[in-house]
Amino acid sequence: ISVWGSVVAGPPDPILGVTEKFKADKSPKKINLGVGAYRDGNGKPYVLPTVKKAEQKLFEAKMDKEYLPITGLGSFTKLAAELAYGKDSKPLVEDRLAISQSISGTGALRIAMAFLGKFHETSKTIYLPTPTWGNHIPIAKDSGLTVKHYKYFDKDTVGLDFEGMKADIKSAPDGSIVLLHACAHNPTGVDPTEAQWRELSDLVKEKKHFAFFDMAYQGFASGDILKDAYAVRYFVEQGHQILLCQSFAKNMGLYGERVGAVSFVCDSPEEKAKVDSQLKIIVRPMYSNPPVHGARLVSEILGNQELYNEWLVEVKGMADRIIDMRTKLYDTLVRLETPGEWKHIKSQIGMFSFTGLKPEQVEKLAEKASIYLTKDGRISMAGLNDGNVEYFAESVSKAVK
Numbered sequence: 001i002s003v004w005g006s007v008v009a010g011p012p013d014p015i016l017g018v019t020e021k022f023k024a025d026k027s028p029k030k031i032n033l034g035v036g037a038y039r040d041g042n043g044k045p046y047v048l049p050t051v052k053k054a055e056q057k058l059f060e061a062k063m064d065k066e067y068l069p070i071t072g073l074g075s076f077t078k079l080a081a082e083l084a085y086g087k088d089s090k091p092l093v094e095d096r097l098a099i100s101q102s103i104s105g106t107g108a109l110r111i112a113m114a115f116l117g118k119f120h121e122t123s124k125t126i127y128l129p130t131p132t133w134g135n136h137i138p139i140a141k142d143s144g145l146t147v148k149h150y151k152y153f154d155k156d157t158v159g160l161d162f163e164g165m166k167a168d169i170k171s172a173p174d175g176s177i178v179l180l181h182a183c184a185h186n187p188t189g190v191d192p193t194e195a196q197w198r199e200l201s202d203l204v205k206e207k208k209h210f211a212f213f214d215m216a217y218q219g220f221a222s223g224d225i226l227k228d229a230y231a232v233r234y235f236v237e238q239g240h241q242i243l244l245c246q247s248f249a250k251n252m253g254l255y256g257e258r259v260g261a262v263s264f265v266c267d268s269p270e271e272k273a274k275v276d277s278q279l280k281i282i283v284r285p286m287y288s289n290p291p292v293h294g295a296r297l298v299s300e301i302l303g304n305q306e307l308y309n310e311w312l313v314e315v316k317g318m319a320d321r322i323i324d325m326r327t328k329l330y331d332t333l334v335r336l337e338t339p340g341e342w343k344h345i346k347s348q349i350g351m352f353s354f355t356g357l358k359p360e361q362v363e364k365l366a367e368k369a370s371i372y373l374t375k376d377g378r379i380s381m382a383g384l385n386d387g388n389v390e391y392f393a394e395s396v397s398k399a400v401k
């Protein structure tokens, strides 16, 4: 008998499964709208010119391959914190931000939740929006947290269920952990307005909840790094001791480099030092220390005024191309007199759009048009371009008629 004879097959990943089907399709018209990675106007992966320049610099510098410290490259974490919080942010100026480099956004979430599981005193229950990025749930459970949900998306308006969201956050026991998508909510593309964020800040404070921000799309959502950081910075200004997970996968196109950061706003430099020591104790047995290359790339770009300015333009370019596709898709759907209301395609933010397509329609699109998306009707806007948006709109139009 085999050692692993009792292992049963687990379900495939719902998003990566879409790519498998796409790959197997022979149609020249096929489109993959499943995966959340940016594509250029020709449907190809995009390496940012600033990343290429940074790579050239690193190559020329002939740097060694020594281990990084447990919490990563100091120049990187400093710059990452400044990008998210702002250089003048009090926790930075007062040296009370504990931060660690992480294996991209996912690794940041894993460290963050492990830390909460060990040290968050008032509650081990985390409230996630319904729906949320699928991976939040297993990461929380594997970290020993109890998962509960708050209402977020209103299927009827294809928008934010703000009243439902507030009611659920209000009825959670005081001192609960509340995870908030800082911008470009995945999978819905629906974000609170700035006024709604201010209300949420008051509510979270009143309930003594702990605000946990997942920011995987800073700059990528609106094209403006400040606008996308609004919620994070506002909460910090209001005195919340937030926790923040950052990723450079989308906004620098560094998906496979796995570079991110996790940070904790502390009360004092002394507290920061204690939190920092415990972060090391969490990281060391997981992977000892993070990879160096991606962090060096980010440091080169954020730390050099010229490259930084160029990068801002590139991020805006990616965001604008997606926003342009939203307009084109909307206009074409309307021109084709597609039944239903499609305004949400334009109002939603970031990589994804929650189309409102039903599972049967999603299936039809795959079978009849070789167009692949996740069952929930989410499309990655980045998969659309001038060459395929018309075909996609026509196929959607047919699928819903």
Ligand code: PMP
Binding pocket: 036, 103, 104, 105, 106, 107, 133, 181, 186, 214, 216, 247, 248, 249, 255, 260
């Ligand atoms: N959080 C959210 C909401 C995301 O959408 C993603 C990427 N899909 C991540 C975190 C983490 O991605 P990564 O590990 O590639 O940085």
